Amino acid sequence: MQGAKLFGGWREALFGLRPKAPTRHPLGREARLSGIVSGASEGHGAAMPHDHADDAPPHSLLPPEPALRVKALETLLTRKGLVDPAALDEIIETYAHKVGPRNGAAVVARAWVDADFRARLLADATAAVAEMGFAGRQGEHMVAVENTPEQHNMVVCTLCSCYPWPLLGIPPGWYKSDAYRARAVREPRAVLAEFGVTLPDATRVRVWDSTAEVRYLVLPMRPEGTGSMDEAALAALVSRDAMIGTALVAAPT
Amino acid sequence: MSRVHDMGGRFGDGPVVPGSEDDPIFAQEWHAQALALTLAAGALGQWNLDVSRHARECLSPGDYMAFSYYEKWLAGLADLLVMRGVVTRAELAGAIPAASTLTDRRLKPEAVAGVLARGGPASRDGAAPRFAKGDRVRTRHPTRNVMVDGGHTRLPGYAAGLVGTVELLHGCHVFPDANAHDQGEQPEPLYTVVFDAAEAWGRAEAPGDTVSCDLWESYLEPVA
Numbered sequence: 001m002q003g004a005k006l007f008g009g010w011r012e013a014l015f016g017l018r019p020k021a022p023t024r025h026p027l028g029r030e031a032r033l034s035g036i037v038s039g040a041s042e043g044h045g046a047a048m049p050h051d052h053a054d055d056a057p058p059h060s061l062l063p064p065e066p067a068l069r070v071k072a073l074e075t076l077l078t079r080k081g082l083v084d085p086a087a088l089d090e091i092i093e094t095y096a097h098k099v100g101p102r103n104g105a106a107v108v109a110r111a112w113v114d115a116d117f118r119a120r121l122l123a124d125a126t127a128a129v130a131e132m133g134f135a136g137r138q139g140e141h142m143v144a145v146e147n148t149p150e151q152h153n154m155v156v157c158t159l160c161s162c163y164p165w166p167l168l169g170i171p172p173g174w175y176k177s178d179a180y181r182a183r184a185v186r187e188p189r190a191v192l193a194e195f196g197v198t199l200p201d202a203t204r205v206r207v208w209d210s211t212a213e214v215r216y217l218v219l220p221m222r223p224e225g226t227g228s229m230d231e232a233a234l235a236a237l238v239s240r241d242a243m244i245g246t247a248l249v250a251a252p253t
Numbered sequence: 254m255s256r257v258h259d260m261g262g263r264f265g266d267g268p269v270v271p272g273s274e275d276d277p278i279f280a281q282e283w284h285a286q287a288l289a290l291t292l293a294a295g296a297l298g299q300w301n302l303d304v305s306r307h308a309r310e311c312l313s314p315g316d317y318m319a320f321s322y323y324e325k326w327l328a329g330l331a332d333l334l335v336m337r338g339v340v341t342r343a344e345l346a347g348a349i350p351a352a353s354t355l356t357d358r359r360l361k362p363e364a365v366a367g368v369l370a371r372g373g374p375a376s377r378d379g380a381a382p383r384f385a386k387g388d389r390v391r392t393r394h395p396t397r398n399v400m401v402d403g404g405h406t407r408l409p410g411y412a413a414g415l416v417g418t419v420e421l422l423h424g425c426h427v428f429p430d431a432n433a434h435d436q437g438e439q440p441e442p443l444y445t446v447v448f449d450a451a452e453a454w455g456r457a458e459a460p461g462d463t464v465s466c467d468l469w470e471s472y473l474e475p476v477a
Contacts, residue, residue, distance in 0.1 A: 054342075057313070058335035059328035061346040066324050067283040073331060074290050076344055081356035082297060088289035090365040096278055096285065099369075137372040141423065143445075158261030158409050160306055161322070166372075170278050170288070176322045179266035185411065186262040189458040194269050204461040205450075209261065211407045212443055212467035213302075213375035214423055240274050 100169035101240035103134050104217055107167060108243065109235035111144075112222045122146060125217060129167060139166035139215055145208065146219040147245070152203050153218045154192070154245030156184035157210040164215035168240055175244065185209055195246045218243050223251035255410050256403075257314040259396075262411040262454065287323040291330050296360040296368060299337040303433035307405035308333045377440035379425030382470065388419045389476040390446060392468065398430045399471075405433035408472045412464075415452055416476050420465065421445035428469055442470040 062069040077083035107129055111118040121128040125142035129135070142164060145153040157163065158181050163171040174180055184191050188205045192198070199205065208216045220242040226234060229252070241247035260266075279285040295305065309329035312320070320328060334340045344350050360368065384390060394414025398404030407429050423443040431439040447465040450457035 057316075057328070057332055058342055058345055059312075059316075059331035061342060062327070062331055066287075066321070066327070067281070069324070069327055070283045070287045070290060072345075072347075073327065073334075074286060076340060076350055077290070077294065077334075079350040080340065080344075080353045082339065082353055082359055083290065083293045084359055084362060086362040087293055087360045087365050088286065090362045091289040091292050091369070092279075092285045094365065094369055095288070100278070101274075135372065136370040137368075140372045140374040141376065141426075143421070156261075158411075159258055159407060160309070172272060172276065173280065173322070174269050174271050177266075177269060178260060178263075178318075179269045182260045182263040182266045183269065185464050186454050187458055188462070191269050195271050201459045204463065205459065206447075206462070207464040208445075209409065209412075209464060209466045211409060212423070212426060212429075212469075214443070214445070214467050241271070246271070 095165070095170050099136075099166060101167070101243065102235070103132075103169075104164070104167035104240070104243045105235040105238035106231075107132060107134065107144075107217065108219055108238045109231045111219055112226075112234055113231050118219075121219070129217075134166045136166045138162070139164045141214045142167070142217060143214055144217045144219050145206070147221045147248075149221075150202075150204060151206050152199050152245065153206050153208060153216070154184060154188050155208045155210060155216045155218060156181060158182070158185055159209075159211060162210035162213075162215065164217055167215075167217055168243060172240070192246060195241065197246065197248055218245040220247075220249045223249050225251045255396075256310050257312075257317045258310045259410045261409045284323045287327050287330075291326050292369075293360045294330055294334065294339075297339065297355050297358045299339055299355070300333055301432055302373065303405060303427070303429040304435075305329060305333060306429070307433040308336070310405065375427045376423070377425050377427060377438060379440040380442060380470075382422055382442040382444070384419045384422075384442075384444060384470070384473065384475070386419055386422065389416060390419060390444075390473040391416050391476050392446070393472050393474075398434075400430060400436065401434045404430060406430050406472075408468060409466060411453060412448065412466050412468075415448050417446040417448040417452075417465075419444050420447045423467070426469070428471075430469075430471075444468055444470070444473070446473070 062072050074083065078085055111121050117128065121144045125144040129142055147153055161171055161176040163175060185207050188207050210216060237249050237252060239247050242249045309325050312325060312328055316328060317325065331345060335342055335345065339355065392412055392415050393408055396406055396408040396410050396413040398406045421444065425440040426443040427438040428441045431437055445465050446468050447463050450462040450464055453464055
């Protein structure tokens with residue numbers, strides 16, 4: 001608790017406060033009360049994190065507003081020499097622009113046009129997608145599951161948000177939502193209807209709950225009328241959701 | 254025996270809102286920062302994936318439900334940083350940061366591509382599998398970590414005590430129930446076990462619908 005009353009960390013970084021702290025008031029009261037920094041100028045009032053008890057979880061010591069919370073942590077770790085902001089930028093750049101569902105769509109299109117590749121993909125997806133240069137974090141153990149008229153596959157992670165990053169990128173908000181995590185396993189057809197997908201009762205629905213480090217890619221059915229299309233054109237038809245199993249690939253119009 | 258993250262099958266969450274495929278990958282700039290910070294802090298090597306999952310699961314139900322997705326990540330990260338002694342509570346609260354002994358482990362920008370491309374495979378050498386494809390197995394009931402009370406486990410509550418069929422064998426994988434608690438990797442054979450939806454839920458939306466989980470061998474017992 002004592003340290004929490006010193007100024008100079010995230011509060012300074014965020015609010016431009018530059019008190020002479022960590023010197024403490026001669027009477028032993030915290031610097032804040034000495035007039036160096038007024039409560040009013042901080043604008044936090046009753047929400048000051050140091051109001052928490054010592055047994056409060058550490059995260060409750062951070063600022064209440066999420067954007068400030070992440071900034072505070074980043075500032076702290078950067079100042080301690082544990083994080084390089086340029087590395088953070090590199091990570092963000094990777095998942096914002098380089099790694100995303102176009103990777104998975106390329107895999108699907110190749111499987112549609114190349115029977116040998118399709119067989120390798122279904123036998124060992126990790127090795128097959130590595131042939132195309134796709135590998136890495138959250139895609140170390142890939143399994144491809146093929147949609148057929150008999151079985152439709154749909155992927156969820158009920159316990160957290162496991163998802164094949166190298167092929168599909170960072171999961172969309174709905175995939176991480178409580179509603180999807182809770183309901184996809186129990187009533188997949190009702191969830192599919194919310195995505196505008198209705199399957200015949202004769203098509204079995206298979207939900208894959210990603211409870212380990214195996215990551216699933218749904219291989220959608222190739223639509224009718226695409227026989228003359230090349231791989232790139234086919235890949236353009238394949239949506240992210242079709243590779244999670246919450247959409248079908250529609251024939252080109 | 255449950256924690257709040259184990260929500261498979263729960264009622265009351267309302268509709269799924271699909272959004273658009275063109276929605277931004279990160280709805281807010283701070284979401285991207287939170288993800289990057291979590292990955293960069295993980296690269297310091299002070300915990301593993303299972304430890305970090307458990308940290309998020311250990312958020313109080315009130316916090317877990319109140320926090321948005323990346324707020325859970327941030328909270329789990331802050332708690333882990335203190336738990337592992339990487340930062341102090343005082344530093345989190347705003348004290349002037351002290352020097353760290355871990356600075357040589359800092360993830361460098363030029364190393365990011367390689368680290369992300371390598372990932373961290375969970376497969377390990379280990380025992381031969383006890384079960385074969387097609388075997389009938391029953392899952393542990395109730396779900397729980399048998400080594401650590403209230404500890405991390407990856408058998409969802411809805412799948413506890415069910416009889417299913419072994420469909421895929423994945424070799425041995427790091428055992429999260431041990432690895433999340435600094436008890437080593439203790440790799441075990443990992444299986445995909447498929448359950449009839451009617452068995453899991455009492456009623457299936459349509460006959461023949463199924464749900465599968467990826468489960469470690471010690472979660473399973475043979476069914477004669």
